[in-house]
Amino acid sequence: MTGAPVPPPDxxxxxxGDAKGTSPGPTALRPARPxxxxxxxxxxxxxxxxxxSLVLVGIVLMAIFDETLAPQGPSEVSVQDRLQSPSWAHPxxxxxxxxxxxxxxxxxxxxxxxVGFLAVGIALVIGTxxxxxxxxxxxxxxxxxxxxxxxxxxxPAVLLAIAVLAVRGPGSGNTALAIGIxxxxxxxxxxxxSVLGVREEVYVRASRSVGASDFRLxxxxxxxxxxxxxxxxxxxxxAFAVLAxxxxxxxxxxxxxxxxSWGLMLAEGRGFIDIAWWLAFFPGMAIFLTVLCxxxxxxxxxxxxxxRQRTLMAGGGR
Amino acid sequence: MSGEVLVSARGVEVHFPTGGRxxxxxxxxxxxxxxxVDLDIYRxxxxxxxxxxxxxxxxxxxxxxRLVPTTGGSIAFDGTDITGLQGRRIKELxxxxxxxxxxPFASLDPRRTVAQTVSEPxxxxxxxxxxxxxxxVAELLELVGLDANVxxxxxxxxxxxxxxxxxxxxxxxxxxxxxxxxxxxxxxDVSVQAQVLNLLRRLQRQxxxxxxxxxxxxxxxxxxxxxxxxxxxxxxxxxxxAEAVGTDPQMPYTQALLSAVPLPHPKLERERKRVVLTGxxxxxxxxxxxxxxxxxxxxxxxxxxxxxxxxxxVGAPGQQAACHLHGVVGTPATTPDGVTATP
Numbered sequence: 001m002t003g004a005p006v007p008p009p010d011x012x013x014x015x016x017g018d019a020k021g022t023s024p025g026p027t028a029l030r031p032a033r034p035x036x037x038x039x040x041x042x043x044x045x046x047x048x049x050x051x052x053s054l055v056l057v058g059i060v061l062m063a064i065f066d067e068t069l070a071p072q073g074p075s076e077v078s079v080q081d082r083l084q085s086p087s088w089a090h091p092x093x094x095x096x097x098x099x100x101x102x103x104x105x106x107x108x109x110x111x112x113x114x115v116g117f118l119a120v121g122i123a124l125v126i127g128t129x130x131x132x133x134x135x136x137x138x139x140x141x142x143x144x145x146x147x148x149x150x151x152x153x154x155x156p157a158v159l160l161a162i163a164v165l166a167v168r169g170p171g172s173g174n175t176a177l178a179i180g181i182x183x184x185x186x187x188x189x190x191x192x193x194s195v196l197g198v199r200e201e202v203y204v205r206a207s208r209s210v211g212a213s214d215f216r217l218x219x220x221x222x223x224x225x226x227x228x229x230x231x232x233x234x235x236x237x238x239a240f241a242v243l244a245x246x247x248x249x250x251x252x253x254x255x256x257x258x259x260x261s262w263g264l265m266l267a268e269g270r271g272f273i274d275i276a277w278w279l280a281f282f283p284g285m286a287i288f289l290t291v292l293c294x295x296x297x298x299x300x301x302x303x304x305x306x307x308r309q310r311t312l313m314a315g316g317g318r
Numbered sequence: 319m320s321g322e323v324l325v326s327a328r329g330v331e332v333h334f335p336t337g338g339r340x341x342x343x344x345x346x347x348x349x350x351x352x353x354x355v356d357l358d359i360y361r362x363x364x365x366x367x368x369x370x371x372x373x374x375x376x377x378x379x380x381x382x383x384r385l386v387p388t389t390g391g392s393i394a395f396d397g398t399d400i401t402g403l404q405g406r407r408i409k410e411l412x413x414x415x416x417x418x419x420x421x422p423f424a425s426l427d428p429r430r431t432v433a434q435t436v437s438e439p440x441x442x443x444x445x446x447x448x449x450x451x452x453x454x455v456a457e458l459l460e461l462v463g464l465d466a467n468v469x470x471x472x473x474x475x476x477x478x479x480x481x482x483x484x485x486x487x488x489x490x491x492x493x494x495x496x497x498x499x500x501x502x503x504x505x506x507d508v509s510v511q512a513q514v515l516n517l518l519r520r521l522q523r524q525x526x527x528x529x530x531x532x533x534x535x536x537x538x539x540x541x542x543x544x545x546x547x548x549x550x551x552x553x554x555x556x557x558x559x560a561e562a563v564g565t566d567p568q569m570p571y572t573q574a575l576l577s578a579v580p581l582p583h584p585k586l587e588r589e590r591k592r593v594v595l596t597g598x599x600x601x602x603x604x605x606x607x608x609x610x611x612x613x614x615x616x617x618x619x620x621x622x623x624x625x626x627x628x629x630x631x632v633g634a635p636g637q638q639a640a641c642h643l644h645g646v647v648g649t650p651a652t653t654p655d656g657v658t659a660t661p
Contacts, residue, residue: 210489
């Protein structure tokens with residue numbers, strides 16, 4: 001009905017340039033290479049992160065096969081062998097009760113890691129959920145949830161953990177619960193901050209415009225795009241959780257003797273530091289190495305998980 | 319184009335509170351993004367919506383799809399009032415009315431493949447499953463001029479024009495009747511703009527779509543539209559057949575807009591009379607009383623201060639303009655909250 005000249009109908013112009021070339025087949029709904037494999041591939045190119053991951057895998061394997069690996073039981077007391085310096089028979093020396101420190105470090109890995117993973121798992125699930133809801137819905141949901149988080153956050157962490165342990169009694173499981181509760185606000189805040197940015201993205205609005213439900217928006221679009229900082233935080237929190245377990249055990253609130261835990265061993269070795277340094281040194285090194293590796297892995301993940309940086313690092317070749 | 323009205327807006331208002339939020343701060347003022355729009359969009363037509371940035375055209379487009387809540391008036395989609403729709407019914411509206419967004423670099427989820435993006439409406443509305451879904455995705459990609467085997471790619475592997483085609487394919491997946499193109503070509507290279515514009519035109523004819531084409535680019539709007547509506551400060555001030563509005567505008571604001579479009583002929587360009595507006599667009603938080611254009615209008619006279627002009631038939635058949643130059647028609651200002659602004 002307009003008098004305007006009718007232009008020629010557009011010829012299909014797509015497919016030129018980068019739209020053609022390698023392709024996963026005509027009807028593939030999934031990417032050629034799963035994203036997590038690509039992430040691992042990129043991580044392998046970052047030498048520091050790669051080494052850190054390998055060491056962590058080693059520590060986890062050590063914790064899994066601890067009973068086979070440990071030359072002695074953790075509580076095998078031998079009074080005549082007490083406080084021996086490192087030797088071929090006892091590479092890490094023995095403690096004041098003659099127990100083999102290498103065995104106890106190996107067996108302690110399981111305790112320390114279990115507490116770390118459990119604590120971070122609790123904080124990750126609850127904290128992320130809270131942050132997701134607060135960031136996505138905003139308004140009073142945000143106000144209520146984040147004020148509760150602020151209260152939790154304002155509480156001194158050790159004091160909070162002590163309170164939890166005082167109510168529920170000491171032990172590995174309760175230590176993990178205590179540390180997990182302390183870390184919930186951190187995950188809630190990291191998630192919320194990330195979600196606040198993502199929820200304003202046009203692609204979230206676009207999905208809403210085709211009828212996607214809130215649940216779908218949250219699980220398919222918001223959470224995946226808000227995930228990188230959360231993953232990095234998980235890695236770094238694992239480091240801190242291992243430290244926190246050590247600290248609480250050091251204070252006598254975490255793992256109870258005679259169970260081996262790196263923090264507890266550190267505490268027990270403290271009294272002998274001037275005559276037998278190896279009592280505290282080797283568990284300390286184990287903590288140091290684990291924490292360092294989790295931190296390095298976290299840094300590596302931070303670099304790799306940025307989708308824009310990803311293309312640059314992959315060299316554009318795919 | 320038939321005579322049947324698909325989308326009908328009556329006195330639509332979208333006002334945003336300015337200042338604090340919630341109970342903590344008192345509401346400071348009101349920003350009238352859309353302020354009393356009457357608009358009928360006929361089935362099968364392409365309606366171009368033009369205006370300066372900030373005039374409320376995007377907000378109106380979003381409001382017509384219930385993506386922005388309205389604060390007043392009513393919107394009927396295919397005879398059903400959609401302003402109060404909930405749950406299932408609003409989901410059905412989302413299937414029948416789609417949107418193409420301005421920035422194709424922002425409107426596609428970077429973590430989802432083209433196939434995942436395009437098939438989202440199919441999944442949400444349970445339209446296709448399994449192999450049918452993949453086939454439909456391939457069909458949609460070919461419909462918008464993309465190769466079907468790009469389905470497994472991620473958005474960052476595409477150019478702007480190709481991304482916009484993906485966005486169009488997503489909008490078409492649910493077989494909608496109505497498509498709002500919100501500045502759909504504004505972020506593209508000029509050479510690609512023409513391609514996407516022609517694609518939209520072809521799709522509109524091929525699929526019998528009803529298109530609301532929102533743009534600040536008058537030439538593009540004249541190229542694609544059957545009718546053109548001009549918005550100023552949250553109100554439609556002129557509407558009519560594209561030819562009539564494009565060559566014989568009846569409202570001084572439209573005349574000014576048109577005279578700002580460069581002519582591709584040096585002699586014509588030199589000889590033509592330009593209507594140059596002075597001053598800035600008033601803030602939609604302080605809309606002038608009477609005619610909202612009077613503060614910048616070269617012809618403003620007495621009734622413009624007090625009477626809010628209504629659209630009245632002028633010029634060509636089907637053409638309407640809200641201007642007192644064609645006779646004073648409208649509602650006298652009772653100045654409830656009309657802020658007096660002096661030119």
